[in-house]
Amino acid sequence: MKLHDTHSVERAILAQVVLSNLDASEAADSLLELQRLTDTAGLEIVGQLTQNRLKPDGGTMFGSGKVEDLKAIVAAKGANTVIFDNELNAIQSYNLTKALNVRVMDRTEIILEIFARRARSAEAQVQVELARLQFQLSRIMVTEAQQRFKGGIGMKGPGESHLQLRNAPLRRRVAELKKKLEDIHKRQAAHDGLKRKWPIVSMVGYTNAGKSTLLNVLSGADAYVDDRLFATLDTKTRLAWLNPTRQILLTDTVGFIRNLPHGLIASFRSTLNVASQADLLLLVVDAAYPRVEDHIAVCTATLAEIGAQNVPSLLVLNKCDRGAADNAVTHITEKYPLAIPVSAHTGYGVPLLKKAIIEELQKCCTLWRLPSAISRT
Ligand SMILES: Nc1nc2c(ncn2[C@@H]2O[C@H](COP(=O)(O)OP(=O)(O)OP(=O)(O)O)[C@@H](O)[C@H]2O)c(=O)[nH]1
Numbered sequence: 232m233k234l235h236d237t238h239s240v241e242r243a244i245l246a247q248v249v250l251s252n253l254d255a256s257e258a259a260d261s262l263l264e265l266q267r268l269t270d271t272a273g274l275e276i277v278g279q280l281t282q283n284r285l286k287p288d289g290g291t292m293f294g295s296g297k298v299e300d301l302k303a304i305v306a307a308k309g310a311n312t313v314i315f316d317n318e319l320n321a322i323q324s325y326n327l328t329k330a331l332n333v334r335v336m337d338r339t340e341i342i343l344e345i346f347a348r349r350a351r352s353a354e355a356q357v358q359v360e361l362a363r364l365q366f367q368l369s370r371i372m373v374t375e376a377q378q379r380f381k382g383g384i385g386m387k388g389p390g391e392s393h394l395q396l397r398n399a400p401l402r403r404r405v406a407e408l409k410k411k412l413e414d415i416h417k418r419q420a421a422h423d424g425l426k427r428k429w430p431i432v433s434m435v436g437y438t439n440a441g442k443s444t445l446l447n448v449l450s451g452a453d454a455y456v457d458d459r460l461f462a463t464l465d466t467k468t469r470l471a472w473l474n475p476t477r478q479i480l481l482t483d484t485v486g487f488i489r490n491l492p493h494g495l496i497a498s499f500r501s502t503l504n505v506a507s508q509a510d511l512l513l514l515v516v517d518a519a520y521p522r523v524e525d526h527i528a529v530c531t532a533t534l535a536e537i538g539a540q541n542v543p544s545l546l547v548l549n550k551c552d553r554g555a556a557d558n559a560v561t562h563i564t565e566k567y568p569l570a571i572p573v574s575a576h577t578g579y580g581v582p583l584l585k586k587a588i589i590e591e592l593q594k595c596c597t598l599w600r601l602p603s604a605i606s607r608t
């Protein structure tokens with residue numbers, strides 16, 4: 232399903248500066264992911280350009296010659312958008328927009344765009360609007376500082392009070408949205424109190440790893456599944472039977488990705504909090520993905536960022552029905568012997584996964600310490 236209608240498709244050129252600390256395959260991978268993000272956001276990719284640099288150009292990210300090349304590609308391909316895989320600061324974004332005369336975005340903006348289009352629940356919509364406004368304000372603040380600098384150190388630039396006035400509605404809206412979120416969370420907290428009869432197992436992992444598919448398999452739910460990044464933005468919680476005597480609450484939530492914008496993490500903190508408040512995490516990865524260890528590393532770092540690093544977890548290697556997963560499974564189970572290979576599509580490994588969840592919960596969940604003989608039925 233395309234999110235965009237075909238008449239208004241934007242034509243995008245992807246741009247990437249490969250810095251010296253990135254190896255070639257990592258850079259290629261990041262660009263491939265940007266392609267998927269761009270496609271998910273409904274833009275058509277009509278070209279791409281990369282440049283190797285020791286460090287980014289402070290004013291335009293690419294060097295000046297490469298900006299000219301980019302300009303030529305934009306004209307030749309009739310593009311109206313340029314998307315950088317690298318994070319652009321306000322000055323780079325401003326200069327590039329001026330030089331190229333088309334819309335310039337970076338990875339953060341494209342992720343924000345996807346989130347904005349996908350947000351369905353009131354909570355997700357407020358969280359995304361907040362993240363977008365804060366992003367917008369952070370860019371304006373840098374431009375303001377630049378103006379002040381031009382006006383002379385310590386002096387107020389001529390447009391400063393005007394800019395502050397112009398930003399006042401944005402700041403008011405931010406305050407309003409924060410209050411709205413607080414109210415939503417208060418209502419949720421009251422509701423969540425009722426749920427603590429069962430252990431909470433939260434599925435986390437890289438976007439597109441198959442979390443929602445696994446939720447459906449384990450609980451018979453009908454969560455939305457799609458071969459696109461960020462199919463899920465809202466937390467879904469379902470009751471699941473692990474065996475005739477054991478029930479858990481299983482939650483599925485927004486996926487992780489490398490360089491997940493900090494503003495989004497902050498705005499989605501309560502959605503992501505299901506992970507830090509869980510009794511057990513299922514860290515789901517796509518074992519058929521060639522650089523699956525990178526995905527594990529991104530997930531581990533994101534879990535630390537949301538304060539869930541100490542929650543017990545099981546590593547779940549999904550998509551084992553795909554031949555490409557064989558090597559990864561051998562390699563990863565050597566490193567993580569407790570990792571569980573499964574296929575949410577064929578059901579392979581699911582009984583073992585249920586058993587492992589029971590065993591882990593018996594070790595770590597105070598709600599749930601029954602004799603192990605019962606749990607192993
Ligand atoms: N081959 C194979 N494909 C799978 C398996 N599990 C899920 N998929 C596919 O992978 C894609 C993503 O699945 P989702 O369940 O939406 O993944 P997710 O982790 O919830 O993704 P986000 O919500 O975007 O973070 C879909 O096309 C699924 O059909 C599996 O075990 N094997």
Ligand SMILES: [Mg+2]
Binds near residue numbers: 442444463484
């Ligand atoms: Mg999902």
